[in-house]
Every structure is written in structure tokens, then in C-alpha cells.
Amino acid sequence: MTVTSLADARMRGLATWMSLDTGFPRQLDTTTVVDDQPQLHRVRLADHDTVVAQRGDSGPAVLLVHALGLDWQMWEPVMDSLAVGRRVFAYDVRGHGMAAGSPSPYTMADTARDLIGVLDAIGVERAHVVGLSFGGGIAQTAAVAAPERFASLALLATTDVPFDAFEGRASSGETDGMAAQVAPSLTRWFTANALAVNGESVQYARERVLGGNSTDWAAAWRAFKGLDVRGRLAGLGLPTLVLAGEHDVSTTPEIMRGIAARIPGSQFRVLPGTPHMQTLEQPGLVAAALAEFLR
Template identity: 90%
Template structure:
């Protein structure tokens, strides 16, 4: 089963097999998905102004919350969820405007996405979590950490930034004016190495389909929200273990940008993954899983 067909199966299953389970915190519906991967639970969660879905692997141990990149959805984390769920409860949710949360209210800001993250923790009954964010997800995680540091057991920032790029507005405008097909090539060439694009494996196919199937309104709203990122210098007193994980081959959030984040968070650990591009989890999942496991130990 390809990642694309897995995505189709998940959406079909979500529509057909959602049922209330009173064993979970109030406000959650849960469904067990059966596919080529180990069973995962999908919780339907109501946040302040929209619904979303939270995937869970693992039933015991410390909680981990994964926050995905712009244009993708919680399935981005599937290559590492099984490994991370050994001895842990691992959750990954669809950020507003993405996946099951597509069409949620906009415009919005990074402060709204931070409230969503805390809302997800409340809905799944987790007081403190090891939060991992990649790219846009890293911006969300940082914003939430500034807002509610007491909810963080640790923070892992993957291929992200602590300041908005000038290019964000251009990407929003291109989605609105040129459509989503025009976003595929520039996005994938930022995200993957040339070798991965040539092979065109499941992870590349998944990313292509998510971008191509996206809504231009949601796409533009997310980039404009990212423009409101305002965290630089505000995590100096965070006081929780922090990992800053860069990709050696990342042409978007370069190792230099990531090293700057680390210098602004005293006591953080900085690491560069060899040969790894922006979409670390999709192209080098084993390196990411190992780095996170080592960090948590």
C-alpha cells in the first residue's frame, strides 16, 4: 500500500468508522484504523473554533506531541511514530487548515495555532508533553512554549525558524494566483534532495499529493500566519531540555539558521543530521528517530 492510498484509506475510514468511546477524555471520538501499518487510534477533537484529528500510537509512558509542516498533515510523522512509540504515547494532529482541519476559520495567527496546540493537549488529557515541531510546526511549538512553558517536558525544533522569511507572503500570493499545481515543484525542491526526487518514493509521492490536493485559501492563510511568528529571543528562559535539529542538506532552514536558534536558547543541544534535507522525517526517518530517542534519554 502506498502512502497516497493509505491517506485515502484513512479519510474513508474516518468518515465511515468514527464512533464515540467514553473511555477517552470528554470531547474525543476515537476510531481504530486497520491498514498495512500497525493499528493507530484517530481521535476527533473539538478545539476553540474547529475540529481536527489526533493520531495516537502507544498506550503507556511519557507523552510526545508531533506538529507537522505547512502543506502536509499528521501522516507526515508516520515514518517515525512506531519507533518513537516504544515506551511512549505518541500523538500527531492536523494543524488548522490542514488534513481533517482543512477549511477551518481564517485568517489566523501563530498565537491561534499555539492555543490549538494547548487545546490538543487538554483534549487528550496530557498535562506535559515532549513537543516536536518541524518547519511550520516548529514555529507553532515555539509560540506555544512562550505562551505556556509549563506544558512542555521538552522541546525539539526540526528544520524551522524563529523569525519570518520575506518569502512567506510570495508563497501565499502564488497559491492564490497560480493555484496549487504551481506550488508542487518549488515546494518539493525545497523539501527533498535531488536523489530523493529522482527515486520518487512513497514519501515524495505523499508530499506531492498533499500539496497538489491542498486548498489555496488554506495554503495562503498558513503562510500569512507564519509571517506573524514572534518568538526570537523569547525562549531564553524556557527552562526545559531543548533540541535544535538541523539538516546538513537543508536549503530552506539552513544549518546556519538553526544554529542561530540554538544560540538564542541557552543550554539547548544543537545537532546536524548528515545528508538530510528540510523534510527530515520523510527522507531520513531513522536519523530523526535516533536523534530524538537519544535526546529524551
């Protein structure tokens, strides 16, 4: 994955938005990983359109839910390896990527309904759902609402309770603009070394934040303020992986360990040398941990 390929993918997506497939499931060209780009499909949800990326066409379904301020492409570094023997899907959460400008304000319950709507659109009754940060909050909310749609749950760098900082981030987007969100976001998301090198993943994240709009940004943080799942996953009986980053300064290993303690039978792991944005800085470690869990 390179910044050029990410930019090219975005341009191709914009150019072909109206011609994307709307039907699922779609037969792909191979039984696992296809071509050099995921297959993109346009999906209509209750009140907006989004895009769903797909790798693989056979095996158990895995649905990936991205972090606030980014889009489905943050999963590209791990999709190839996860798609061996599986169907892997990633979609743009409302207010992000191809779903930018969707109706707002909205709630975590709305994002949960969107997740279930994506499963319906791709013809999947039960999926292994993986969520990172905001995506983890969405996944937990959907699991509480519709546990029968989940084969398992993987929670990466997330929380089960809102942070006081969420409203400040929303307000800053509205008053200071998106350029002012780059430094505080990237320093939460990456290690100092990654920022100094300024590699492809850091550049991608910077471009996504700068390319966002303040209305969508504020709406997402205010939805996240309404997260209400603490203690509510305990009785669901879902196989659950809680994956922390050793150097995550946002959702620290201590926070993640607390989530695992509130989900009986869950697996807890700390990825060495890993910050908040796990898939963008340590994709190999994330892919290996998810593959082991999904087996």
C-alpha cells in the same frame, strides 16, 4: 508506510470522521504500539474539529506538530519507534488534513492555543513537543505562551523569525493555484535524488499539496509571517533539541545553529544527508535523534 496505506488511511478517515472517538484517554489494545495504524480520535478545539492520531498508551507523552501543507501522517515513519515506552500523539493543524477549511485568517497565537487545546483534550498536563518547519514555529509560540505545559522542546528544520518569502508563497497559492506550488515546495523539501526516485514519501507530499486548497495555504503562510519568538525562549529553561538537516536549503544548518545559540543549554545536531522534510526522507536518523534526546 506506503502511498497506498496513506491514501487508504485518508479514505478511512473521511468515511469514519463522524464516528471517531471524542474521549481521552482511551485504553488501547497493547502497552506500546497497536495494530498497523495509529488510533484516531476526533477532537473539538475552540473553533474547529481536528483529528489526533495516537501510538502507545503508557509512558511520557510526546506531541508531534507537522509542517505546512502536509498533515499528521508525515510523522508516521517515526511514530512506531517513538511509541516504545511513550504515548505519541500527532494532530492535524488548523487548515490542514481533517482540519481543512477551519476559520481563517488566523495567527500564530491561535495555533498555539490549538496546541494547548489538543493537550487538554488528550488529558496531558505536560508533553515533550516536537515541531517541524511550520510546526516548529507553532511549538515555539506555544512554549512562550505556556511553558508549564512543556516537558521539553524539539525544533526540526524550522525558524524563529519569518522569512520574506512567506507572503509570496501565500499570494502564489491564491493567484496560481495549488498545482503551481508542487515544484517549488518539493524542491525545497527533498533532495534531488529523492525526487528522481519519486518514492512513497515524495508521492505523499505531492498529493497533500495538490489536495490542499489555496485559502488554507495562504492563511497558513500569512500566519507564519507573524512568528514572533526570537530570543523569547532563552529564559524558559526547557530542555531543547535543535535538529538541522545537512542538505536543508530552506532552514539551513546555519539558520538552525543560530536558533540553538539563542537557547542557552540547547542541544544542536546536524543530520547527515538530510533535507528539509526530515521525517519523510531520513526517518531513521530523526527517530534515533529524538529517542536519544527524550531519554
